[in-house]
Amino acid sequence: xxxxxxxYDIAKEAKVSTATVxxxxxxxPSVRPATRERVQAVIARHNYTPSSIARxxxxxxxxxxxxxxxxxxxxxxAQLFSAADDEARKxxxxxxxxxLPSNEAVEDSVVEDLIRRRLxxxxxxxxxxxxxxxGLMDALKRLGQYMPIVAICxxxxxxxxxxxxxxxxxxxxxxxxxxxxxxxxxIAFIGGSLQVGGSGARGQGFLAELRALGLPDDxxxxxxxGFDAESGERAVQRLLSGLERGRWPTxxxxxxxxxxxxAMKQLKQMGLKLPDEMAIIGCDNQFFCPYTDPPLxxxxxxxxxxxxxxxxxxxxAKENDTTPFTLMRDAxxxxxESCGAKLGYRKLx
Amino acid sequence: xxxxxxxYDIAKEAKVSTATVxxxxxxxPSVRPATRERVQAVIARHNYTPSSIARxxxxxxxxxxxxxxxxxxxxxxAQLFSAADDEARKxxxxxxxxxLPSNEAVEDSVVEDLIRRRLxxxxxxxxxxxxxxxGLMDALKRLGQYMPIVAICxxxxxxxxxxxxxxxxxxxxxxxxxxxxxxxxxIAFIGGSLQVGGSGARGQGFLAELRALGLPDDxxxxxxxGFDAESGERAVQRLLSGLERGRWPTxxxxxxxxxxxxAMKQLKQMGLKLPDEMAIIGCDNQFFCPYTDPPLxxxxxxxxxxxxxxxxxxxxAKENDTTPFTLMRDAxxxxxESCGAKLGYRKLx
DNA sequence: ATTGCTATTGTTATCGATACCATAAATTCT
DNA sequence: AGAATTTATGGTATCGATAACAATAGCAAT
Numbered sequence: 001x002x003x004x005x006x007x008y009d010i011a012k013e014a015k016v017s018t019a020t021v022x023x024x025x026x027x028x029p030s031v032r033p034a035t036r037e038r039v040q041a042v043i044a045r046h047n048y049t050p051s052s053i054a055r056x057x058x059x060x061x062x063x064x065x066x067x068x069x070x071x072x073x074x075x076x077x078a079q080l081f082s083a084a085d086d087e088a089r090k091x092x093x094x095x096x097x098x099x100l101p102s103n104e105a106v107e108d109s110v111v112e113d114l115i116r117r118r119l120x121x122x123x124x125x126x127x128x129x130x131x132x133x134x135g136l137m138d139a140l141k142r143l144g145q146y147m148p149i150v151a152i153c154x155x156x157x158x159x160x161x162x163x164x165x166x167x168x169x170x171x172x173x174x175x176x177x178x179x180x181x182x183x184x185x186x187i188a189f190i191g192g193s194l195q196v197g198g199s200g201a202r203g204q205g206f207l208a209e210l211r212a213l214g215l216p217d218d219x220x221x222x223x224x225x226g227f228d229a230e231s232g233e234r235a236v237q238r239l240l241s242g243l244e245r246g247r248w249p250t251x252x253x254x255x256x257x258x259x260x261x262x263a264m265k266q267l268k269q270m271g272l273k274l275p276d277e278m279a280i281i282g283c284d285n286q287f288f289c290p291y292t293d294p295p296l297x298x299x300x301x302x303x304x305x306x307x308x309x310x311x312x313x314x315x316x317a318k319e320n321d322t323t324p325f326t327l328m329r330d331a332x333x334x335x336x337e338s339c340g341a342k343l344g345y346r347k348l349x
Numbered sequence: 350x351x352x353x354x355x356x357y358d359i360a361k362e363a364k365v366s367t368a369t370v371x372x373x374x375x376x377x378p379s380v381r382p383a384t385r386e387r388v389q390a391v392i393a394r395h396n397y398t399p400s401s402i403a404r405x406x407x408x409x410x411x412x413x414x415x416x417x418x419x420x421x422x423x424x425x426x427a428q429l430f431s432a433a434d435d436e437a438r439k440x441x442x443x444x445x446x447x448x449l450p451s452n453e454a455v456e457d458s459v460v461e462d463l464i465r466r467r468l469x470x471x472x473x474x475x476x477x478x479x480x481x482x483x484g485l486m487d488a489l490k491r492l493g494q495y496m497p498i499v500a501i502c503x504x505x506x507x508x509x510x511x512x513x514x515x516x517x518x519x520x521x522x523x524x525x526x527x528x529x530x531x532x533x534x535x536i537a538f539i540g541g542s543l544q545v546g547g548s549g550a551r552g553q554g555f556l557a558e559l560r561a562l563g564l565p566d567d568x569x570x571x572x573x574x575g576f577d578a579e580s581g582e583r584a585v586q587r588l589l590s591g592l593e594r595g596r597w598p599t600x601x602x603x604x605x606x607x608x609x610x611x612a613m614k615q616l617k618q619m620g621l622k623l624p625d626e627m628a629i630i631g632c633d634n635q636f637f638c639p640y641t642d643p644p645l646x647x648x649x650x651x652x653x654x655x656x657x658x659x660x661x662x663x664x665x666a667k668e669n670d671t672t673p674f675t676l677m678r679d680a681x682x683x684x685x686e687s688c689g690a691k692l693g694y695r696k697l698x
Numbered sequence: 699a700t701t702g703c704t705a706t707t708g709t710t711a712t713c714g715a716t717a718c719c720a721t722a723a724a725t726t727c728t
Numbered sequence: 729a730g731a732a733t734t735t736a737t738g739g740t741a742t743c744g745a746t747a748a749c750a751a752t753a754g755c756a757a758t
Contacts, residue, residue: 002494004409006744017708022746030706047494052465053411054744056402057713060353073431073636078421085448094462097446099434113443116401145351145396229640261640268642287422291578291610293617293642355714366738371716379735403714406743701758708751716742724735 005046014042025050056118065314066114068098069125076256076284076303080125080152083307091315093120100126102227107139115146121314123307124151124161148317150310154201155326162313163326165201166301171331172205173212175253175281175299180213182339184251184279188221190235190263192255202283206253221249225259232262240270250278251339257282257289257298264292264338279339285332295336302329354395363391374399405467414663415463417447418474425605425633425652429474429501432656440664442469449475456488464495470663472656473500473510497666499659503550504675511662512675514550515650517632520680521554522561524602524630524648529562531688533600533628537570539584539612541604551632555602570598574608581611589619599627600688606631606638606647613641613687628688634681644685651678 011018016039023031024039031039042048056062067084069077081097088095096119098110114122122143126136140159143149149161156163179187189206203222210217223239225231232254240248254260260282264274272278275294282289285300309327316322360367365388372380373388380388391397405411416433418426430446437444445468447459463471471492475485489508492498498510505512528536538555552571559566572588574580581603589597603609609631613623621627624643631638634649658676665671 001496007746008744018745019709019747020707023707026746030704032706035706047491049461049464051406051467051744053402053406053467054713055746057400057406057715057744058746060713062402071431072421072427073424075422075424075427078424078427082420082422082448085446099431112398115398118400118402142396147350229636261637265640265642287578288610288637291614291641293614353714356716357714367715368717368739369737372737375716379737381736384736400714403743404716406714406745407716409743699758701756703756704754706751706753709749711748712746714743718741719739721738722736724733726731726733728729728731 002047005048007048007050010039010042010046010048013046014039061120062118063092064094064096064117064119065121065123065311066096066098066119067123067125068100068110070102071099072097074258075286075288076301077125080303080307083304084123084311087308087311088315091311093311093315095311102126105135107133107136111139111143114143119147120318121147122149123310123314124149124153126151126153148314148322150313150317152306152310160324162310162317162322162324164306164309165326165328166331167328168201168299168301168331169205169208171299171333172202172253173209174333176206176209176213176215178297178333178335179251179253179279179281179339180215182251182279185215186218186221186247186249187215187251187253188223188239188249189253190223190239190255191225191231191259192227202253202255220247225255227256227258229258229262229265232259232264233266234262235259236263236266236270252278252280254280254282257284257286257296260296260298260338261288261292264296275338275340281333281339285334289334289336292338294338296338297336298334300332300334302332305329351396354397356397356399359388359391359395359397362395363388410469411467412441413443413445413466413468414470414472414660415445415447415468416472416474417449417459419451420448421446423607424635424637425650426474429652429656432653433472433660436657436660437664440660442660442664444660451475454484456482456485460488460492463492468496469667470496471498472659472663473498473502475500475502497663497671499662499666501655501659509673511659511666511671511673513655513658514675514677515680516677517550517648517650517680518554518557520648520682521551521602522558523682525555525558525562525564527646527682527684528600528602528628528630528688529564531600531628533688534564535567535570535596535598536564536600536602537572537588537598538602539572539588539604540574540581540608541576551602551604569596574604576605576607578607578611578614581608581613582615583611584608585612585615585619601627601629603629603631606633606635606645609645609647609687610637610641613645624687624689630682630688634683638683638685641687643687645687646685647683649681649683651681654678 007018007021011021016035021039024036065088067081072078072081085095100107100110137159144161151161151163152165153163154165176187207217220242223235225235252263254263260280263280267274267278282296282298285298289296289298356367356370360370370388373385414437416430421427421430434444449456449459486508493510500510500512501514502512503514525536556566569591572584574584601612603612609629612629616623616627631645631647634647638645638647
């Protein structure tokens with residue numbers, strides 16, 4: 001490894017003070033051209049690169065924002081991260097990724113680390129909210145005393161942070177109506193959980209629209225579960241094995257695309273023809289949706305836009321003391337062929 | 350935001366010197382219990398958390414390793430990152446994610462940033478190598494002067510770094526033999542590029558095994574292209590439209606699972622039955638492989654193990670000056686149903 | 699030549715924590 | 729009790745860069 005070269009080495013060799021070196025580095029106008037060139041020559045010769053650590057200490061800021069999410073392996077979260085990374089970079093900030101798996105209680109150590117590192121903002125993308133995870137709320141509350149937080153979450157009463165979320169109530173209503181128009185009368189919901197957090201909205205829209213359309217609201221049609229493909233498989237298995245064939249639903253709304261993916265596999269394995277014998281709708285509009293068989297109708301939550309808003313708000317929160325607010329974005333039903341509708345089917349409004 | 354509380358504030362209020370506060374924080378034995386408690390009380394009252402920036406400056410190390418990859422949105426890379434993150438954390442290190450898209454020439458600014466931040470190692474996961482990207486090699490060479498590098502790449506002659514890679518030559522040979530055993534005689538390769546980097550090995554194994562089995566090596570059966578699903582679609586389209594139906598291959602080996610995904614879609618759209626009328630093999634064994642229709646036979650490159658090795662090597666490279674080496678891991682053919690083989694088909698050895 | 703600027707450069711405190719060295723206090727030993 | 733240790737604590741230089749302030753030099757105007 002190269003021996004470390006500091007600003008003192010440069011100053012000494014160029015026969016100037018460190019202040020002058022700093023001036024040269026930051027293109028300060030009042031440096032005599034001759035001096036500037038001499039210093040630059042020494043800098044170039046030694047490949048000198050100033051330490052950002054020392055600079056951060058002296059300036060009291062590091063221009064770094066944390067992105068906290070359950071797991072990047074999930075492309076939806078990865079997309080959120082990438083957009084945040086890009087937006088931050090464009091504004092002279094860097095982004096630090098923290099994974100906070102929903103099944104591990106590491107929130108305290110993660111929060112502690114953010115504070116230790118003196119990060120300047122946190123973009124929190126949580127999976128599960130409130131009731132399910134009291135320790136998380138405490139940790140975030142503590143975090144909020146040190147840096148601004150923007151979260152992807154339904155409006156929070158007990159936490160003062162900027163909340164970005166989607167109008168999933170309306171979108172799921174559209175989804176149900178979409179299925180209804182196509183002739184479906186027995187519609188089930190699988191995966192996630194109807195009570196908690198994000199899926200609360202899904203459940204709310206689901207039930208509201210069933211009621212509005214006069215469709216049966218059969219508890220046997222709600223099969224909560226996990227958030228991955230495997231739980232989709234299991235949910236379908238439980239759902240169908242619990243009902244005689246004549247009462248099977250003809251359409252499913254899945255918590256997300258992964259659950260839908262697993263569900264589709266299980267349905268095919270049970271010999272059902274998609275979409276004719278079972279329609280299905282996912283959520284997140286992940287990259288693989290166009291490539292499932294049949295291509296999966298899904299809901300686009302516009303994660304990129306959320307992420308960009310989040311970063312921008314965090315940056316501006318540092319300067320002007322913003323009062324917390326919530327921002328609700330539409331979710332868009334992206335119709336493909338998994339419900340039998342042809343591509344280009346008119347979006348319900 | 351909380352007003353910043355420093356070690357001086359704690360020291361003053363606890364009526365001790367900063368040295369004692371440091372001792373209390375680091376559980377140094379020689380502090381009188383009474384003093385310790387008094388200091389801890391003040392620390393607790395103020396929620397004092399020491400700044401890691403100041404610590405890093407004084408210690409001259411930040412225990413942070415960079416992971417550089419094309420894009421986390423690709424689950425294969427995300428998996429690599431996650432494993433690296435986990436392994437680093439277990440060893441008291443943190444990991445910083447850099448995205449270096451293969452189509453943007455930002456390598457210089459990324460490398461510059463790593464050096465500025467005085468990171469202590471770089472785990473480089475590149476897409477494209479050598480010839481295709483001269484600037485990248487220069488950037489990595491420069492980086493190598495400041496910190497150890499471990500890369501996922503075929504052995505490099507002109508860059509001194511630890512190289513981890515897979516024996517794709519052998520694995521692709523297995524794949525071809527697998528198809529041969531199942532009766533396939535016309536086998537094509539799509540996506541990526543047969544010349545460059547990782548796909549060089551694929552191409553090498555592909556051609557070698559065709560020759561060994563006495564199969565035709567028709568240039569019309571190589572259709573290079575991109576690395577995503579869309580290029581898989583296009584590759585199939587070009588491949589098949591360029592041949593009369595009688596000469597169509599009966600099996601495809603795709604550069605990776607994304608390409609395979611796109612290929613499958615296009616094949617179905619052209620009315621082919623999978624796997625009966627076209628067998629297909631992917632690469633990376635991504636999470637969605639079991640969920641394609643039919644489930645996709647793929648090659649597992651064991652990214653987790655690579656990532657863990659990489660982190661461990663980077664950490665130990667800091668202490669003992671390791672001489673560079675290359676490590677070749679097997680790749681494993683994971684047989685599913687996309688070639689018509691039943692699950693559990695004996696792996697070729 | 700002297701005063702008064704401005705252009706250029708140097709000095710040094712500072713950011714927050716750490717660790718080496720020194721000193722004071724407590725304890726043990728003879 | 730006095731010396732020899734051991735234990736506990738304080739003082740301060742240091743890490744590397746920055747910036748406020750100070751100082752010098754150069755030049756023009758009088």
